[in-house]
Amino acid sequence: GDSVTQMEGPVTLSEEAFLTINCTYTATGYPSLFWYVQYPGEGLQLLLKATKADDKGSNKGFEATYRKETTSFHLEKGSVQVSDSAVYFCALTFSSNTGKLIFGQGTTLQVKP
Amino acid sequence: SAVISQKPSRDICQRGTSLTIQCQVDSQVTMMFWYRQQPGQSLTLIATANQGSEATYESGFVIDKFPISRPNLTFSTLTVSNMSPEDSSIYLCSVVTDRSDGYTFGSGTRLTVV
Numbered sequence: 001g002d003s004v005t006q007m008e009g010p011v012t013l014s015e016e017a018f019l020t021i022n023c024t025y026t027a028t029g030y031p032s033l034f035w036y037v038q039y040p041g042e043g044l045q046l047l048l049k050a051t052k053a054d055d056k057g058s059n060k061g062f063e064a065t066y067r068k069e070t071t072s073f074h075l076e077k078g079s080v081q082v083s084d085s086a087v088y089f090c091a092l093t094f095s096s097n098t099g100k101l102i103f104g105q106g107t108t109l110q111v112k113p
Numbered sequence: 114s115a116v117i118s119q120k121p122s123r124d125i126c127q128r129g130t131s132l133t134i135q136c137q138v139d140s141q142v143t144m145m146f147w148y149r150q151q152p153g154q155s156l157t158l159i160a161t162a163n164q165g166s167e168a169t170y171e172s173g174f175v176i177d178k179f180p181i182s183r184p185n186l187t188f189s190t191l192t193v194s195n196m197s198p199e200d201s202s203i204y205l206c207s208v209v210t211d212r213s214d215g216y217t218f219g220s221g222t223r224l225t226v227v
Contacts, residue, residue: 034216036218042220043119043205043218043219043220043221044156044205044218045218046216046217089155089156093216100146100158100161100171101146101156101158101207101216103155103156103157104155105154105155106154106155
């Protein structure tokens with residue numbers, strides 16, 4: 001079935017380091033892809049999205065490109081801040097289905113000053 | 114995007130009891146969803162709440178354990194029935210207005226069963 005796999009965490013970085021969180025998916029068809037972020041004690045917030053191959057989603061310095069050939073949607077940021085410490089979830093959905101979001105397992109990012 | 118108010122934000126409950134979680138949206142939405150996030154884990158869809166009809170449950174979730182109501186296009190409730198410690202999780206409601214535009218989540222209900 002359809003699934004999303006993320007790199008295991010926690011990922012620990014120093015402030016201003018480069019961030020990559022890997023996300024790959026398995027799907028029959030071409031889903032829309034999302035990154036959500038969950039700050040400590042809060043709900044999920046949409047970080048960015050891409051709806052078709054080669055689309056690049058971006059927000060708050062984060063970017064991810066929809067790569068159909070490698071079925072990937074890796075999250076990147078050039079210079080992380082302490083305030084970026086959170087759990088990041090990669091997710092997919094199909095417009096033709098009932099609207100269900102399928103999530104990866106989440107990756108915890110810890111940024112140290 | 115829609116704004117969701119979810120209540121309660123947290124609760125500690127005795128095993129064998131039930132808790133009803135409310136989800137209020139500030140606009141009419143067609144699709145509402147209930148997710149569970151077990152400690153340290155990802156989110157799993159429990160069911161889709163359909164207005165005017167029974168909810169659609171995912172594999173592993175049953176109506177007797179997680180009854181859902183959807184009386185109108187802005188409100189839904191999820192009840193966790195006959196709770197056990199294994200039900201300790203964060204429960205989140207979610208709505209979508211445009212599937213390609215992402216989903217909005219409530220702030221969640223952190224449930225602890227003792």
